[in-house]
Amino acid sequence: MQSEMGKLVEDNRKLQQRNKELEMIFDSSYDEIFVTDGQGITIQVNSACERNYGIDAKDLIGKTVEELETMGVFDQSVTKKVMDTKQQVTMFQKTSQERFLLVTANPVLSEDGSLQKIICNSKDLTEVKKLKKKLEEMEQLVEKYHEEIDELKSARFSGYVFVSKQMQHVMDLVSKVAKTDVTVMITGESGVGKTALAKQLHNHSTRQNQPFLTVNCGSLPENLIESELFGYVEGAFTGASKGGKKGLFESADGGTIFLDEISELPLHLQVKLLRVLQEKEITRIGSIKDVPVDVRVIVATNKSLEAMVEERQFREDLYYRLNVVPIDIPPLRERKDDILPLIKHYIELVENKYDKNVSLSTDAVQHLMNYKWPGNIRELENMMERIIVTASGSEVDVRELPGNITASKQQVVHYDTIDSLKNFLEKQERELFQDLYKDHPSSYKIAELLNISQSSAIRKIQKHISQK
Numbered sequence: 001m002q003s004e005m006g007k008l009v010e011d012n013r014k015l016q017q018r019n020k021e022l023e024m025i026f027d028s029s030y031d032e033i034f035v036t037d038g039q040g041i042t043i044q045v046n047s048a049c050e051r052n053y054g055i056d057a058k059d060l061i062g063k064t065v066e067e068l069e070t071m072g073v074f075d076q077s078v079t080k081k082v083m084d085t086k087q088q089v090t091m092f093q094k095t096s097q098e099r100f101l102l103v104t105a106n107p108v109l110s111e112d113g114s115l116q117k118i119i120c121n122s123k124d125l126t127e128v129k130k131l132k133k134k135l136e137e138m139e140q141l142v143e144k145y146h147e148e149i150d151e152l153k154s155a156r157f158s159g160y161v162f163v164s165k166q167m168q169h170v171m172d173l174v175s176k177v178a179k180t181d182v183t184v185m186i187t188g189e190s191g192v193g194k195t196a197l198a199k200q201l202h203n204h205s206t207r208q209n210q211p212f213l214t215v216n217c218g219s220l221p222e223n224l225i226e227s228e229l230f231g232y233v234e235g236a237f238t239g240a241s242k243g244g245k246k247g248l249f250e251s252a253d254g255g256t257i258f259l260d261e262i263s264e265l266p267l268h269l270q271v272k273l274l275r276v277l278q279e280k281e282i283t284r285i286g287s288i289k290d291v292p293v294d295v296r297v298i299v300a301t302n303k304s305l306e307a308m309v310e311e312r313q314f315r316e317d318l319y320y321r322l323n324v325v326p327i328d329i330p331p332l333r334e335r336k337d338d339i340l341p342l343i344k345h346y347i348e349l350v351e352n353k354y355d356k357n358v359s360l361s362t363d364a365v366q367h368l369m370n371y372k373w374p375g376n377i378r379e380l381e382n383m384m385e386r387i388i389v390t391a392s393g394s395e396v397d398v399r400e401l402p403g404n405i406t407a408s409k410q411q412v413v414h415y416d417t418i419d420s421l422k423n424f425l426e427k428q429e430r431e432l433f434q435d436l437y438k439d440h441p442s443s444y445k446i447a448e449l450l451n452i453s454q455s456s457a458i459r460k461i462q463k464h465i466s467q468k
């Protein structure tokens with residue numbers, strides 16, 4: 001009897017101990033645990049509720065969830081939803097303490113299916129929500145900064161329009177080399193903006209307030225180029241001015257000299273140019289005196305100097321001296337993203353010039369986007385002027401576009417008209433050769449453009465053009 005009594009006391013003590021432990025676990029949970037009976041009367045809550053509602057756990061006991069909702073302790077009761085559905089419910093809840101909770105409420109049913117208890121578990125997402133908001137704000141800020149950087153980048157190159165990835169790379173390189181005195185070789189087809197880019201390079205260099213002089217090596221006769229570039233002394237040749245004349249290298253002292261169409265520079269002048277680059281001094285024609293010059297040299301070409309070097313039409317040593325930083329401007333057809341901004345740019349310029357207000361129809365823009373622009377930006381610039389000046393109304397429609405644009409293939413493939421891949425490719429090849437041959441009636445040029453041998457270019461020309 002005595003020992004049975006002792007066992008009961010011991011069991012009771014163990015039970016109490018276990019109870020305490022469970023209460024401790026219940027209370028120390030960071031998540032809020034909120035228990036009501038089947039009628040929604042609060043019967044048990046842990047201390048997390050004080051953080052979420054600002055109310056002591058003991059003051060919540062006995063209150064219905066309805067009352068708590070009316071008091072504004074939380075915005076919507078999840079327990080009520082479970083009372084309606086007897087199903088597990090998960091919802092967001094906002095509390096009087098501005099906490100943001102994710103609440104999952106579970107019904108506890110008795111054997112007869114009636115609601116016995118509802119147990120809510122609430123996860124505090126306030127910090128997560130704050131962090132999410134902060135992250136969104138940061139992302140918006142980063143996006144804004146990116147836009148500003150892009151704007152600053154293009155604003156820096158005022159008047160030089162570009163948005164395409166290809167031109168962004170080009171302009172990043174321009175930014176890097178502008179401030180140095182390094183020789184730059186700009187390559188690209190006619191009208192892509194080589195001269196304009198040379199000016200940008202100068203305008204962003206430390207020499208911007210010094211002269212920027214251009215010499216077109218292709219448009220001056222050989223003897224004139226020499227005296228233009230290097231100058232002469234009195235009596236150097238018949239017809240030489242009295243007192244001699246300064247050459248452009250001397251006039252550009254402190255600034256930049258831009259040698260356009262450098263491929264056309266005669267071989268004996270290539271030697272003289274090499275000397276300027278290497279020794280930074282010139283000798284006027286007829287003089288024996290060396291004159292030091294501090295000039296940055298930028299050159300441009302739309303011919304392949306590399307091929308000319310191979311054919312011994314251009315000095316290899318000069319080629320390497322000039323090609324320190326090559327900058328290749330891609331043709332407009334390879335950077336279609338620039339077409340629309342350029343159109344807008346020229347509409348604005350021309351509108352101001354002629355005091356007109358003109359827009360383009362979507363169809364017209366589509367045609368301009370699909371056109372191949374063999375004359376690149378120069379062609380686009382001239383065409384925009386022509387279109388706007390001759391526009392009859394305020395909107396220019398396809399019918400008002402020049403014939404070469406509307407006649408150009410709009411690169412639409414009608415799949416239902418393809419009979420076989422071989423015929424399709426054959427047709428494409430014929431069109432390509434006919435197009436190319438119009439602009440470049442030379443097997444050598446076509447072979448170069450298509451990177452095929454000249455003999456196969458001749459064969460294809462015979463097949464597609466000569467025997468049409």
Ligand SMILES: Nc1ncnc2c1ncn2[C@@H]1O[C@H](COP(=O)(O)OP(=O)(O)OP(=O)(O)O)[C@@H](O)[C@H]1O
Pocket residue numbers: 159160161162188189190191192193194195196197260302345377378381
């Ligand atoms: N990115 C650009 N943004 C605005 N205008 C441009 C741009 N590039 C070129 N242009 C304009 O297009 C026209 C042709 O450009 P530019 O004369 O520089 O071409 P180019 O490559 O030097 O041609 P060429 O090989 O015939 O010398 C110029 O009026 C120039 O101002």
Ligand SMILES: [Mg+2]
Pocket residue numbers: 194195196260300
């Ligand atoms: Mg040019």
